[in-house]
Every structure is written in structure tokens, then in C-alpha cells.
Amino acid sequence: MLNMDFSQRLALPYDPSRWQASPAPGVWRYPLEREQAESGHVTSLVRFEPEARFPEHSHPRGEEFWVLEGTFSDEQGDYPAGSYVRHPPGSRHGAFSREGCLIFVKLNQFAADDQGERKLLPGQDLWITGEHGYRRLPLHKHGGVGTSLLDFPEGGRFPPCCYKQGLEILVLEGQLDEGPLSYPALSWLRFPAGAVPELEAGRRTRLWVRTGHLPA
Structure with a gap:
């Protein structure tokens, strides 16, 4: 477990030495919160090298991500920097990036009745x-x-x-x-x-x- 005591105050300046290799070649993770090694509640930064892919996987309690750099892709489309996407509980996808990308991702943190899907792309002026x-x-x-x-x-x-x-x-x-x-x-x-x-x-x-x- 990592930073799973939610009564604790945390302030983590960015430290590039915290990046870790994932099970998929060319995909790197920077863990912030983690319940288990490959499941449960997770908050992290994820970096894809160009042409890197992460195999199809499920989101038992949902997935959301914000694209910080590059373009993140899955079977449903391409999400350039400035995109926000929510995949509801029970969804599945495989992920990849043609040019490389950096995303902020939160896994398995949806409320049980939060079943909505959302895709907000750059250029949708909702500020x-x-x-x-x-x-x-x-x-x-x-x-x-x-x-x-x-x-x-x-x-x-x-x-x-x-x-x-x-x-x-x-x-x-x-x-x-x-x-x-x-x-x-x-x-x-x-x-x-x-x-x-x-x-x-x-x-x-x-x-x-x-x-x-x-x-x-």
C-alpha cells in the first residue's frame, strides 16, 4: 500500500527518480496512491513512449484520466493534451500512444452509483x-x-x-x-x-x- 491513509496530509514535489517500469514495455508509472500492486484504488502519472501499448484491462470501479502531454488513444478514439475522460465501472479498453504521452490517471475510485461516461476534449470552451x-x-x-x-x-x-x-x-x-x-x-x-x-x-x-x- 502507498499513501492510503486518507487522514494524512501529503505534499509531494515532483521527483523524476520516482518513475517505475510497468508490466508493459515502454509504459512508465509514477505512483501517488496505490492500494495493491496491480489492482484496487490507484492514483498515478503514466508515461507512454512512442508506439507503446498497454494490454486490454478492466476498470471494476471506473477509470478517469487527464492528458497532460501528447495524445493518448484507445479503441474509442484519440485524446490529445487537454482531454478529460471517464470510463464507467465495468468498462474495458486497451491503451496506446503513437507519439508518446503523459497522463494523470485515477483507477477504481467511482461511487457505486456513478455510472456516467464523460469525454471533454480541447476546444470545448466551458471555462x-x-x-x-x-x-x-x-x-x-x-x-x-x-x-x-x-x-x-x-x-x-x-x-x-x-x-x-x-x-x-x-x-x-x-x-x-x-x-x-x-x-x-x-x-x-x-x-x-x-x-x-x-x-x-x-x-x-x-x-x-x-x-x-x-x-x-
């Missing part, structure tokens, strides 16, 4: 401009759990709300600061229920954010 200097792109919401992107063109304070049931952040671009600590791109942070961190985003910072999924 919401707020009053506090940042934009928000809603990705998914179900049962009090919300997933979105936050974009800070000029930097600014991370909104101090909605943390009562937990907070998880992946820094996609730029830098996120917590006091004297700085987290560059691909850093991952997780705050337990009840935490109210004071976070400051640098200029041109973009974050993947989830709230409401870590009840006390």
Missing part, C-alpha cells in the same frame, strides 16, 4: 470566469465530489472554501506555494477533511482539483 482572478473548468460532479481545473493567469490565492470533505491537487503548470514551501508542475498534494491550507498560485498556474472525496 467559467470568476470574480477572484481565476477561471474554473468543471470536469465532473457527483454525490458532493467535485473535479475541476483552476487557471490563475496572474496568480492569486487558492479559494479558501469547500475543504470540509478533503482536497486533492495536481499542479499541471506553474507553481503552487504554501508558506515557504513551493510545488512546481507535476507536484501532488492531498489534504484531509477539515484542513484549510493557505495556498498561493504563481502566475500562469493551472491546477487539477478534487474536493469532497475524503470524508472524516
Whole structure:
């Protein structure tokens, strides 16, 4: 098991030495949360080398991913950088990348009644401009759990709300600061229920954010 105590505060700056080979040639994994070696609850970065493939596999409790670089593909289509996809519980696919890609993926974390499939591709302009200097792109919401992107063109304070049931952040671009600590791109942070961190985003910072999924 890795980082499966959800009452624990975690802040992991990106460290390229953490990459590990997967069972598939040319596919590398950077584990963040892991219940078991090849099954159960998993959160990770995954890198495909050009023409690498991962064999067909199932998602007993769903799969979701955000494409950070390159183009990720499966039998249903191609997903360029900036794509968000949810495959419902019980789905299956084989994965590959012609040019190579980097994705952020979460496996087997759907609620039992969350059966929806979602594909959000770049160019679908669904950003919401707020009053506090940042934009928000809603990705998914179900049962009090919300997933979105936050974009800070000029930097600014991370909104101090909605943390009562937990907070998880992946820094996609730029830098996120917590006091004297700085987290560059691909850093991952997780705050337990009840935490109210004071976070400051640098200029041109973009974050993947989830709230409401870590009840006390």
C-alpha cells in the first residue's frame, strides 16, 4: 500500500527518480496512491513512449484520466493534451500512444452509483470566469465530489472554501506555494477533511482539483 491513509496530509514535489517500469514495455508509472500492486484504488502519472501499448484491462470501479502531454488513444478514439475522460465501472479498453504521452490517471475510485461516461476534449470552451482572478473548468460532479481545473493567469490565492470533505491537487503548470514551501508542475498534494491550507498560485498556474472525496 502507498499513501492510503486518507487522514494524512501529503505534499509531494515532483521527483523524476520516482518513475517505475510497468508490466508493459515502454509504459512508465509514477505512483501517488496505490492500494495493491496491480489492482484496487490507484492514483498515478503514466508515461507512454512512442508506439507503446498497454494490454486490454478492466476498470471494476471506473477509470478517469487527464492528458497532460501528447495524445493518448484507445479503441474509442484519440485524446490529445487537454482531454478529460471517464470510463464507467465495468468498462474495458486497451491503451496506446503513437507519439508518446503523459497522463494523470485515477483507477477504481467511482461511487457505486456513478455510472456516467464523460469525454471533454480541447476546444470545448466551458471555462467559467470568476470574480477572484481565476477561471474554473468543471470536469465532473457527483454525490458532493467535485473535479475541476483552476487557471490563475496572474496568480492569486487558492479559494479558501469547500475543504470540509478533503482536497486533492495536481499542479499541471506553474507553481503552487504554501508558506515557504513551493510545488512546481507535476507536484501532488492531498489534504484531509477539515484542513484549510493557505495556498498561493504563481502566475500562469493551472491546477487539477478534487474536493469532497475524503470524508472524516
